[in-house]
Amino acid sequence: MEITLDELEIERPAEIKRIVGGFGFQRRIAALGLRVGKIVRKVASEPWRGPIVVEVDGTRVALGRGMAMKIFVEEIGE
Amino acid sequence: MKILLMGNPNVGKSVIFSRLTGTDVIASNYPGTTVEFTKGTMKLSGKRAEVIDVPGTYALEPISKAEEVAVEMLHEGDVVIQVVDATNLERNLYLTLQLIEKKVPLIIALNLWDEAKHIGIKIDVKKLEKLLGVPVVPTVAVTGEGIKELVSRLPHARISAYRSTDHEKWADIGRMIAQVQSVTHRHHTLLEKLGDLSIKPLTGIPLSILVMYLAFQIIRFIGEGLIGYIFEPLFELYTPLVMKISQLLGPGFLHDILIGTLIKGEIDYTQSMGVLTTGLFVPFAMVLPYVFSFYLVLSFVEDCGYLPRLAVLIDNVMHRLGLHGSAIIPMLLGLGCNVPGILATRILETRRQRFIAATLTAICVPCTAMLAVVAGLVGKYGLQGLGMVFITLFIAWVILGVLLDKLLKGESPEIFLEIPPYRIPYWGALLKKLWMRIKYFLKEGVPYVLLGVFIANVLYTLGVIDFVGRIASPVIVGLLGLTKETAAALIIGFLRKDVAVGMLLPLGLTMKQLIIASVVLTMYFPCVATFAIIVRELGVKDMMKSAGVMIVGAILVGSLLNLIL
Ligand SMILES: Nc1nc2c(ncn2[C@@H]2O[C@H](COP(=O)(O)OP(=O)(O)OP(=O)(O)O)[C@@H](O)[C@H]2O)c(=O)[nH]1
Ligand SMILES: [Mg+2]
Numbered sequence: 001m002e003i004t005l006d007e008l009e010i011e012r013p014a015e016i017k018r019i020v021g022g023f024g025f026q027r028r029i030a031a032l033g034l035r036v037g038k039i040v041r042k043v044a045s046e047p048w049r050g051p052i053v054v055e056v057d058g059t060r061v062a063l064g065r066g067m068a069m070k071i072f073v074e075e076i077g078e
Numbered sequence: 079m080k081i082l083l084m085g086n087p088n089v090g091k092s093v094i095f096s097r098l099t100g101t102d103v104i105a106s107n108y109p110g111t112t113v114e115f116t117k118g119t120m121k122l123s124g125k126r127a128e129v130i131d132v133p134g135t136y137a138l139e140p141i142s143k144a145e146e147v148a149v150e151m152l153h154e155g156d157v158v159i160q161v162v163d164a165t166n167l168e169r170n171l172y173l174t175l176q177l178i179e180k181k182v183p184l185i186i187a188l189n190l191w192d193e194a195k196h197i198g199i200k201i202d203v204k205k206l207e208k209l210l211g212v213p214v215v216p217t218v219a220v221t222g223e224g225i226k227e228l229v230s231r232l233p234h235a236r237i238s239a240y241r242s243t244d245h246e247k248w249a250d251i252g253r254m255i256a257q258v259q260s261v262t263h264r265h266h267t268l269l270e271k272l273g274d275l276s277i278k279p280l281t282g283i284p285l286s287i288l289v290m291y292l293a294f295q296i297i298r299f300i301g302e303g304l305i306g307y308i309f310e311p312l313f314e315l316y317t318p319l320v321m322k323i324s325q326l327l328g329p330g331f332l333h334d335i336l337i338g339t340l341i342k343g344e345i346d347y348t349q350s351m352g353v354l355t356t357g358l359f360v361p362f363a364m365v366l367p368y369v370f371s372f373y374l375v376l377s378f379v380e381d382c383g384y385l386p387r388l389a390v391l392i393d394n395v396m397h398r399l400g401l402h403g404s405a406i407i408p409m410l411l412g413l414g415c416n417v418p419g420i421l422a423t424r425i426l427e428t429r430r431q432r433f434i435a436a437t438l439t440a441i442c443v444p445c446t447a448m449l450a451v452v453a454g455l456v457g458k459y460g461l462q463g464l465g466m467v468f469i470t471l472f473i474a475w476v477i478l479g480v481l482l483d484k485l486l487k488g489e490s491p492e493i494f495l496e497i498p499p500y501r502i503p504y505w506g507a508l509l510k511k512l513w514m515r516i517k518y519f520l521k522e523g524v525p526y527v528l529l530g531v532f533i534a535n536v537l538y539t540l541g542v543i544d545f546v547g548r549i550a551s552p553v554i555v556g557l558l559g560l561t562k563e564t565a566a567a568l569i570i571g572f573l574r575k576d577v578a579v580g581m582l583l584p585l586g587l588t589m590k591q592l593i594i595a596s597v598v599l600t601m602y603f604p605c606v607a608t609f610a611i612i613v614r615e616l617g618v619k620d621m622m623k624s625a626g627v628m629i630v631g632a633i634l635v636g637s638l639l640n641l642i643l
Contacts, residue, residue: 010278024139031136032496033169035248044278050394051403051493053277058197059166060273060499062390064402064492 003075005040005054006068013041014073021070033057034071079127081120081232082155084148084177086170087111087134088498089163090189093219093507095131098229102514103131105507106380108407109496110134110425113144115151122232130155133424136169138176143424143432157183157235159228164194164201164216167259171251174210178238184212185235187228191216193499198262206258211238220504269500277387277497286391289384297371301450304367313347313363320345320354335535348454349584357531360451360580361524366516368450372414373515381503381511385410386495393493399479400486401426402493405435412439414446414515416608420615430488434479436616437624440608441631442475444600447523448575452596455579459589466643467596474601474635478627522607523574530570530577543569557633558598559640560591571599573606590643594636602632 008014016038019026033056034040043060044053053062083091083098087109096102099118104111116131132151133144140146152158158177162170167188177184188203207214213231217224242250266274275281320337324345327333337345338352347359379385385407393403404425412419416439423435444452444467456463483490537543547554547565554560554568563585571578578599582592603625604612613621 027137027139028141028494030248031169031172032494033166043274044282044390046390046394047279048394050279051390053390053497057166057168059169060277060497062277062386062393062403062493062495062497064393064494066492067494 001074002072004069005042005071005073006052006065008040008042008073008075010042010045012075013039013077014075015039016071017074018072019070020072021067025067025070029063029067029071032061033059034061034063039076040073079122079125080154080156081127081129082151082158083129083131083161084152084155084158084173085134085161086136086163086166086173087496089134089161089170090217090219091134091161092131094159094161094187094189094217094225094228095129097219097222097225099129102510104511104514106377106385106511107383107498107501107503108380108385109498110142110144110404110407110422111380113421113424114147120229122229135173137173138180142427147424152180152182155182157185157232159185159187159232159235161187161189161219164188164190165197165199167199167201168251168255171254172247175240175242175247175251178210178212178240179242181237183235183237185228185232186210186212186214187219187224188214188216189219191224192218192221197267198264200260200262202258206254209240209254209257211240212236220507269502273383273387273497273500276384277390279391282387282391286388289379289388293375293379297368297375298453300371300374301368301453304370305363309363309367313359317345323354331539334539335532338535348580351531351535351581351584353528353531353535356580356583357528360531360576361447361519361527364454364580365447365450365523365527365576366519368446368453369414369516369519370512372446373512376410376414377508377511377515378503381501381508383498383500386497389493389495390497397490398483399438399476400434400483400490401431401479402490404493404495405431408435409439409443412443412445413449415518416440416443416445416604417611419443420608420611423615427491428488430486431490433616433620433624434482434486436612437482437627438475438479440604440612440624441478441601441628442471444471444596445575447519448579448600451576451579455582456589456592456596463589463593466593467600470593470597470635470639471600474597474631478631482627523576526574526607527577530574533573534566534570534577534581537569538566553633557640558594558636560595560598561585561587564591564595567595567599568602571605572603572609575599575605590640593643594639597639598632598636601628601635603628 016036041055049065051062051064052068085091092103092105098120101118103116112133118129132148135145135148140149203214213234215228276285324337336352336354338350389403389406392406396405408419408422411422419439420436423432426432543566547562567578567581
């Protein structure tokens with residue numbers, strides 16, 4: 001089932017299925033490894049809808065909730 | 079010949095630049111350390127070549143002022159050394175393909191080779207070279223490994239024949255990675271686990287408070303120690319010499335300027351106000367020890383990689399001020415000196431953010447030099463005095479930020495930040511950085527301090543200070559509850575704030591007045607160096623706007639304090 005990166009649970013690995021949003025946005029997050037097909041793990045989620053932190057390819061990336069809501073993932077290994 | 083050092087942020091470009099040119103530049107473990115270009119020279123097969131360190135960029139489409147600088151520099155280079163993070167080969171190659179597209183002669187420094195090895199990443203360098211069609215040299219910038227080979231192969235930098243269209247790039251890179259890189263399955267290292275713990279809110283927030291508290295205590299401990307055990311005793315040794323000079327000069331104008339007033343026939347370094355007495359004592363025995371201890375701690379925090387984590391934890395708060403978490407980095411740098419702090423606002427994406435960040439830094443973030451003297455001033459009342467100054471400035475910072483966010487059009491983008499791994503600082507590199515910053519204070523700060531004391535004396539003698547004091551007295555005395563003589567400090571504050579605060583010393587102000595004066599001196603206007611950098615970064619018009627906020631803010635806050643305290 002596709003959920004947004006925002007909704008993904010902490011520590012649960014997932015695969016990026018779809019990214020919505022403009023070309024500039026897509027290119028920008030792609031440059032840090034957030035691309036369709038990548039496996040991500042959510043490391044942290046700051047309170048009061050603060051940013052989230054994900055691990056992708058061994059790197060940690062922090063991104064705002066608005067961005068996280070444009071990235072759709074599917075949990076793996078259930 | 080011009081050689082450009084380009085690459086993603088935080089991959090070691092600045093360290094390699096220092097290695098190649100012998101010119102020291104600041105390198106720290108967070109993306110966005112370098113925000114403007116630095117030029118240096120090196121010898122290349124007997125000829126002089128210019129090397130340029132530029133800000134990091136993920137792609138050739140800039141998203142911040144710092145990245146813009148990097149992309150603009152591309153037209154200037156004859157050769158590009160792309161510094162690549164070997165632990166993140168895949169995403170670094172995107173910029174490689176973009177650079178190849180620009181048809182610049184290219185050579186790759188595959189840096190952080192030590193870390194790649196350590197975490198079990200193997201890269202077939204020969205094959206990568208063949209695939210890309212440009213030389214690739216593994217390097218470890220911090221130890222110097224591979225730098226010689228990089229230099230010797232520089233002449234072989236070439237324009238690759240590789241071509242790929244925009245939407246093929248990632249697929250192409252994927253295929254390359256499959257051929258050249260193998261990763262042995264790795265467990266998360268201890269540092270990595272600690273890194274994650276310091277970013278999860280439940281553990282990260284208490285840890286951040288602990289870090290801040292420890293940082294403050296260590297800075298104070300070292301600063302006070304240096305003053306009490308080294309610098310004050312040194313000045314005691316110096317006293318007989320000054321007394322000699324004082325006797326030789328005899329009373330008169332020159333004596334007033336060089337030695338100042340003798341207090342009960344003795345030199346009082348905090349009150350005499352001569353160039354050779356207070357003029358030397360303030361920068362060396364009051365400020366320098368804290369410059370040392372502040373930058374020692376800051377450099378450590380920078381190099382281990384804590385700052386981006388703090389940025390994430392504080393993101394929420396910064397959004398209320400129209401900024402996002404990354405803006406905490408310029409503010410912390412501003413706590414050392416506002417000039418590099420305001421320069422560092424270049425890492426922010428929009429002009430609006432940069433205006434807010436620069437204004438808030440200039441108005442509510444006191445620099446170490448100033449704080450050191452404030453500490454000396456109110457220190458005798460215990461931590462209470464300093465605490466009041468801090469709390470007032472903090473509240474003003476929040477309120478002003480919220481107001482600016484409401485009043486200025488536009489919205490603030492969200493944080494999007496790479497969080498580097500924790501690294502154990504190299505002491506050599508750390509001490510070199512510390513020395514650079516101290517040198518900056520000695521060269522750019524101390525002369526202004528002396529000049530400030532000199533000018534203050536001249537203005538006194540000419541009666542200018544008395545005159546201004548009388549004119550400004552409705553505000554200074556009426557609203558702020560200070561004495562007329564503090565006008566002198568407000569005038570000299572345009573030049574240098576540490577001297578300005580120092581000038582309050584002989585005035586015999588009460589603790590309440592000292593707190594108000596310290597707050598007003600921080601807020602009312604930037605020192606000339608900060609002023610110049612704001613004009614350069616934001617332009618004259620925005621500087622005027624910013625200055626308006628400062629003057630009004632300072633008077634409001636000062637008057638309120640006068641009513642409340
Ligand atoms: N272990 C290791 N650390 C390195 C190496 N090269 C650089 N570093 C560290 O990596 C961090 C980043 O180095 P910088 O030279 O500031 O990186 P930069 O590419 O100039 O970064 P920006 O200016 O932010 O784009 C620093 O803390 C360096 O000490 C290396 O080869 N090995
Ligand atoms: Mg740099």
